[in-house]
Each structure stands twice: as structure tokens, then as C-alpha cells.
Amino acid sequence: MRARTSIASGLGRRLVVGTPFFWLVVFFLAPFAIVFGISLSRSRFGVPPYEPLWQNGALAARLDNYAFLLDDPLYLTALLNSLEIAALSAAICLVLGYPIALGVARAPKSWRAPLLLAVILPFWTSFLIRVYAWTGLLKKEGLINDALIWLGLAAEPIQMLQTDFAVHLGIVYSYLPFMVLPLYASLERQDMSLLEAASDLGARPWRAFLTITLPLSLPGALAGFLLVFIPAVGEFVIPELLGDAGTAMIGKVLWTEFFNNRDWPLAAALAITVLTLIVAPLAWLEHLRLKRSEASQ
Amino acid sequence: MTGPAAKQPLDDRPAALILEGVTRRFGATVAVDAVDLTVRSGELFSLLGASGCGKTTLLRMIAGFEIPNSGRVLIDGQDVTHAPPYERPVNMVFQSYALFPHMTVAQNVAYGLKQTGMARSERDDRVQEVLALVELDSFGRRRPDQLSGGQRQRVALARALAKRPKILLLDEPLGALDRKLRERTQFELVNLQERIGTTFILVTHDQEEAMTMSDRIAIMQGGHILQIGPPREVYEYPTSRTVADFIGAANLLEGTVASVEGRSAEIRLQATGGAAMAESDIPLKTGDAVTVMVRPEKIQAHRASTGAANELSGTVIDIAYLGDLSIYHVQIADGVRVQVAIANRRHADEAPFTWDDAVFLSWHPGDGVILIT
């Protein structure tokens, strides 16, 4: 039973759904089945560098790779490390981004669009180059160390590049626009007469902010947090360029496993593990959030 | 256009629309429940009801945006139950007007004509003609966002009329206009309809709008049509408490039939134990539980008893001054109030009653309507 006559019907409808559906099944869903399959095989020298799952008419699946992941603390450490770095960076983004978003949202109306555009603009330039910019600023003979020494704040150059500090900084810098955007949207939407009502009822500005503005902007803060956290967890470029060799983030570990060690099955097992432990819960969370914001509109 | 058919009595005209047992369910809820309806050609017909009563769903089934789960829709004798909207000889004025923002007024009006492949010169003439009809001849090159609300409404009307539909559907067409403009537009719409003779089916929640404009009104609730009739009939002779309550103000007094004589009956009122006279076409018998409905303006109030057969006594407890008239709330028993409307005819008139005055209320037996409870 069809609910209503839609703008498309019959064949047209099937084409509209079918084309992207087919594409996504082949190029997005199917690969994960293949990744899972390869994660159960054994690595070898050759092309491709893994043994086929079917050998002599029997299934040669083994859980060796997963056992290895559990066995070597490197992987668990990297996983937890990624979560911690991503969460801390997202929290810093929130603290830095909030005043910016609030400032833009409370600016005169004609200023808001250009100010917001200026926040987004860096996103349209190369991500890689923006991260690279920090290497020039952070290194021992870089601009920041020069400035610190010139100001007398440091006696000798401080090691900043290739530290966890630099990784956090890089993430905050790269993803700050992702935090400002949803925060701005929720702050700008707020009815200013709420603040007038609070002040009419005797709340001082700071208190009105804490009791009215802040709680009402929480959905925006949550959205921003997730928008920063999600890409940061799997980040590769930032720890590679700004962190040191020991900075174990899961994206970098997977890259190394694949490109340097050429252990495809282990990389596949790692991918499946990250997928089930991190991506699936995050996707579910994002799904719930979108559903709720849809319902509230 | 069929030309004015106003002089021909309604019942003799051919049916423009017939609905037979039309039902539409959304999941577990039944939006429209087995509705039968016939709208005559050239009629201005209103579907009136509160939001969620099914009136809009009914209209959308006539337009073809919803397909009934069961029942049939016939337009001009043709079964169009399953026809898509673009194959039906009806056009709609949307509540939001739905004017295409990227087209000029003239392009909006020409849109439907283009789909039929009408020659360009004929199309241009037709666009000018309908724009003149709604007095927007010189606005063809404007865009919708350069028009006022009332002008947009008229463009929507012109666009829907351009194809000369068998039936024009109007979904709350005046809802977005302010009160003054709405009242003026009501009359303009009626005049227009009389001139071109097209069947109009109007959905509205505004009873005044339905009363002012319609030849007939269908009052809907919960997916059912409760009553169909001319405005005067549904106001004076409602057939149910819901209709009585929905259209205008109504005093509803419960009681039982004490005696019957032809059309009139004596009712013993539950609230006071006293008697009241009222009339009904429904056969009644002694002991039936009924409700007596009397409109506030049909009640006379006096300081002293007149000795009329259906007289109630009470105390004024509230007065609402509305300018043209005042509504007196009279308590006739604990928790039972009767509203009485009295016109304020003269400047100098003092209010005839004030708070706590004892008053006697009576009405002509024919003005009391008996409703089966």
C-alpha cells in the first residue's frame, strides 16, 4: 500500500533509489565484508599479500590476527590514546570555540555572515597545508620559539614539535570551525527576549548566561563535540606530521601496519576492531542525535 | 466556463463531485472514515472542522495527493480514484499559496497551461485574462516575493483558475491574511465564483468564513461528516451537540421528554427540574433523554416573570461587553449557566442588568431545538 502519490512513481522512483543504493552497496558496504574476510586470513609474501580464505576446498579462516591485536599492548594503547587525544582536543575546541561562536552570534546582524564565512574559510584551503604550517611555527628554530626567547619567556628553545601537545594543537586548529558552526547555529537561534526576561526577573548577565544561554546551547555543543571527536579519533596526518614516532594513534598505527609492515590481514583486523569498538557506537550516537533534532524541529 | 448557474436550484444541477465511502487511514488512525458526499456543479461548498478532523485529507484525495484506502472519487462523472494529480480536471489554491519563487507572476499563471501544450499566443491571452479577473493585470512581471500577502493569494487563485478546472479546491485560502483583508477577500471570492460559475470546494476551520461564503457547509469531526446543509440550516437546526457547539454559541440544557405534541415537546430540565418547550423533527417519546439547544440571541430576559411556559429564573454572574452586543451569563442552577445575548442598540442605553440581578429567561418554543443525547 503506497502512502501518498510521490513526486516520482514507478520506474523513476526505482531509479532514484536504486542508483545510489547500488553504488553504495558495491563500493561502501561490500568492501567491509572483504575487509572482514581478509582479517581472517594469513599474511604472506606475494601479490596479493594474503592467503586466500578458500584453500583446497576448505575454509581457512583463523582468528590469529585478532589474538595478536589482543596480545600486543601497542594496539590497545593506541586505541585508548586516540580516544583520549580526540576527547581532550574536542573539549579544548569547545572551550575556545564557545566565546567565538557567542561573539559572532551576538555581533550586529550584518556582520554575522562575513564573520562566519571567515571561520569556515580556512576549511576550504588545504587541510594538509594548514597542518604543515604549524611545523614551521613549532619547531626549535621556529617562529614561536624565537618569540619566546626574544620576550625572555624561555632561555632556550622548547621542544614543541613531535609532542602530544603539538598533536592536540593541530587537531584543535584543524577542527575548530566544526565546533563553531553548530554552536553558532544554536546560539543565533536563541530568542533574545529570554535573556531580557531573565534580567527582568533579576538575573545578572553572568547568571543569565549560566542559567539560560548555556543550557539552551547544549545540543549545539554536543553536535560540535562529535563533529570534532569523530574525525580526530582516526586522524593520520596530524600525528604523523606533528607527533613523534611514539605517538600511537590508531589511524597512524593502521597506516604503518599497512604501508610499512605490509601486513594486510593485520591491518584489516585492526580496521574491523576499530569499526566495531569506535565507529559503530559513534554512528549510532550520531543517528540518535539526528533523529532527536529532527523530532524537535 | 459554464456561465452563471446560480438561478438553477441546487438539487437539479449535475454533480461535479461524488465521493462514495471514501476512507483514508494513516497507520492506525483513520483520517477520513467512509465519507459520502455529493457537490453540485457551480456550488460553493465548504468543509468545516477543527484541525485534524480530516477535512484537508479529504481535499487532498479530491486533488489526487492522497489515494483512498477504499471508496471512489468521481469528478464530473469520471472515476478518478487512482488518477494522479496531473491527470485530474481540478486545481488547487494551497494554504501556503505555493507560488514558484523562481518564476514571475505571469510564469506562475502560465505554468499549468504550458503542461497542456497550449499555443503561446493563446496562453498569453489566457494569462492576461485571469490576471485581469483577479485585478493583477499589471503585475505579470513581478516575482512572488515582491507582492503583498493579499496579492499572492490572488496570484495563487489566478494560477489555479487558468486551466479552467472543473472544480477549484481551496485549502484555507484566507488563513494567512489579516482580519480586515480576509473579510474583504471573502466577498471578492464569492463574487468571482458567481461570475465564473466554477465549483469551489473550500477547506476552513473558520466558521464565520464558511457561513459567509458557502452555499452549503459540511461539518467534519473525527473523519466523519456530521451534518451537511446551507449555513442557515446548520446554524438554526443543528442535528447534534457537536455541530451546535461548533457553529456559533449554544446553550445546551439536558433533560428528558415529559410530553409530546406533534413537533413540539415539553422537556423536564435536569438542572432546574422545571419545564422547557422546544421543537424537533425527530419522533420522540416520553422519557427519552434529550438536549435542548437555544442560541443566546434567541433568549429574552426580563426583570419579572412573564408566565411563559418555558421560563427559567437565575442570577446574572458575568457580563461580557462586546460593543455591538453584551453577553450575560445567567446561573440557573448550581454550575449550570445560560448565555443571553442582548444587542446594545442605543448609545445612551444603560445596561439593562447588572451583576447579581435576578432575571427571568424565556424563548419562543420554535427557537428551542431538541437534540438526541
Add this chain to the structure above:
Amino acid sequence: MKRLSPWLMLAVVLGYVFLYGPILSLVVYSFNASKLVTVWGGFSTKWYAALLENDKLLDAAFLSLRISVVSATGAVLLGTLSAIALVRFGRFRGRFLFSAMTTAPLVMPEVITGLSMLLLFVSLQHAIGWPDGRSPLTIAIAHITFATAYVSVVVQARLAQMDRSLEEAALDLGARPLRAFLTVTLPLIAPSLIAGWLLAFTLSLDDLVVASFVSGPGSSTLPMVVFSSVRLGLSPEVNALATILLATVAIAAIAAGVLANRNRKT
């Protein structure tokens, strides 16, 4: 309008200093004559000249542009179709899976997307002989796949905002569905298609990780070449490239802003 409090004004100013400081430092150093990137050796445009002679970088840039145009166009096609299906078709069989597949790429770490795409291509080649090795084609397929999700989100937002009775009015006036879509829906969602195209273009042009997995020999994209040169240390030519990129984006943004402004006024 109340004045902005000085604290907020300061926060906004500092925020922009943080966002633009590092980028501007690249611009300044791109005109530095010294080979030592962080030591000022006088004004010079020699790195721009060097950039123009760097065939490897220019080839990569040209390849990246071609891949990005193809990817963005493909992603807009698929993303728009999926947005229409998700916003306009109500319930249909497989809707949950469909909606999951269009949102999942947004939360997928790039390394996993890259790895899975590569393993797919390897397996496909093994099984049916296609695709024949890794090439710009496989990069474009991978980019289309993840960019579709972004385009879909952008177009969905616009479609959901659009008054549905506009389409109904077109049908009511006798337009068949395809025609109603082409004459009413498409012109009205066009801005979101352009925004989606630009977003997909940028994502593709910017992508290092996925491309690294699915590119073959001889198909190095611009980010891959830049990455390998900056991994070896600072490279003044990259500064020059960054400056050109920034100028392009800034000019495009200002032009778009001016255009939008003029449209609003007329």
C-alpha cells in the same frame, strides 16, 4: 542593538588570529629569499618560479583537479538522488540500510575507508579482472563514494526546508513528476547542489589518506606529492603553493559573497 561586550570582542579577535596566523605565516615565508624557511632572507618570488618548474607538483595538481571535477560531479549526481529518496519517498524497503550507508562515511575514519576501498579493488581485479590496477579511476570511485554522503546531507537539508506544496502545485497544474522535478524542484535546490559540488570538490582535492591507499604507480595526487615533500622537512615551494591556494579560495569566497549580496538586493 546592544554593543558586543569587550570580552566577546576580544575572544572573536583572538579566535581569528589563531585561525589565520599560521596560514599567513606561510604566505609571508613564501616570499622569503632564504632557503632556510624560518630565517628571513629578503623578499623574493623565486619559490613561485621554482613551483612553476616543478613538473612533478604541477602534474599532480593537474591530476588532482581532474579527479576532483569528476568526483564532485559524480557525488552530486548520487548524493542528490539519495537525498531525494531519503527526504521525499517516505518509507521504502531497505530505507534503514540506505540511510545508514549514506551517513556512515561521515563518521568513518579515512584510513578505514581507504583500506576497505583498496581491498575491494584488489579483490575485484582478482575475481573479474576489473579495475585493471589502481589508477586515477579508482581514486575517483573512492572519492565519489565518500563525497556522496556529504552532498546528500547538504541537499537533504535544503529539500527538507523546501515547501512541499510547491511540488504538489506543479503536479496539480498538470506537470508529470519528472517535469515537476526539472521545472520546480531542481531550480529551487540548485544552490545546495552547487554548495555540495564545491564541498565534494574540496574534499577530493584535499584528500591524502584515501588516495594514498587506492592510487597506483604514476597516479600521485597533489596532496600525496605535498605530503611526501613536507615529511622530509620544510619546503618553500609548498609555501608558495599554499599562498596561491589561499588566494584562490579567498577570491572565490569574496566573489561569492558579493554575488549573494547583490542577489539579495535586487
